[in-house]
Amino acid sequence: MGVNDMQKSGQSQRIEIFDGMRGLASVIVMIFHMAVWTVYGYSANEYKIFANSFWWVATQTPLKLIWGGNEAVLVFYIIGGFVLARPYLSGRKLDFKPFIIKRWIRLMLPYVLIIKVTVMLIALFGAWKHDTIDLSGSFNVKWKRVPNALEMLLYFVGYDYNLNILSGAFWSMVQEWRLSFILPFVAVALHRHSTWKVLGCYAVLQQGIEALTNWGMRSDTAWLAQLSESLNRTNYYAIFFIMGAVLAKHLPAIRTFVQQHRLFRILSACAIPFLIPSQWILAALGLSFRVRHALLLTGLGIILFLLLCLESPRLTAFFKSKPLLLLGKLSFSLYLTHTTSIVLFVTLLGQIIPPEIALLLSPLFALPVAYLWQKHVETWCLDLLNHFKK
8 A cells, every 4th residue: 555545544643543533632631639648649749658568569560551641641642743744744824822822712711701600610619629528638728728819810811829729730731821822833944845844944943942941940039930831831731742743744654564563563562552651660660760751751652652552453453443432522521521510519528428438429529521512612613713714
């Protein structure tokens, strides 16, 4: 099969597979928050202090894939970079103003709406939660107080200041929104120029921003230090969107290589369970490392996994299964709403049963809420988007 034929025949398949992966990733993020909202899970994830052998095995072996929250977010970022870049890699002209308006409707309008709902729930139930429910430090800080007017304004303009009092998931939405201002230009550059030339220019720019924000983070001026830290995160997570964009450009050639080298597929399959949770595997081996460096190995593992899924009939069938495609359809809404749903559920049901049991049962509430949000709110935003396209 020629490269062009392969690309045409794989286009629909790739989209369905990626939808299934998004669905699984959203469930993993939900499981992650449920785990770290327990005392033992929070201690294991945040401090690598293990209450028993179960938490050591669950955290520092490939089993961490089941509740790898950061790792699952990187799946969203890499696939997002792939999907956003592909039209421009095919030669679409960049018309930035319509693009960013549509991007705001698709991404930020639901984000603003869930923040409004969350703040209203904090006003109604926050004090009650604070007085009656005690789980981990990560859970207890949620809904501790109603955000002030300045914080609300910052949330709405896409600034990740003090978001932790609302949710454990909103920070990544801010990063994705900011990177919407960058990725289309990178994709156009990848279309017009060689990959190495674009990556070389990007590396110089990325290191320059890294140095500048590191300088700002050392400032005694509080707002400058906080802003620099926030932009430093955006600068770092841009790497994973760029990974997805580069993958989109070279996918036909890479797929040809993977198809022709069975040994590569075998070695990749053996490495992936250790690459994706690499920060936890390295910690188990007693090795010293920066988490940001380990997450680059995670990104590599995710890309290898995407490639194997494209070439494996069994993995393709798994990610195209009806349950995962349904979760894929709900993935954005589930990611957006699950922390608000779970905190509300635990606060209410935790009055009559132990909060830990309520937390364990919370997906029974979070999944229907995500379905309703997708059906009504997300669909309304998409209808608005379609109206704008006309």
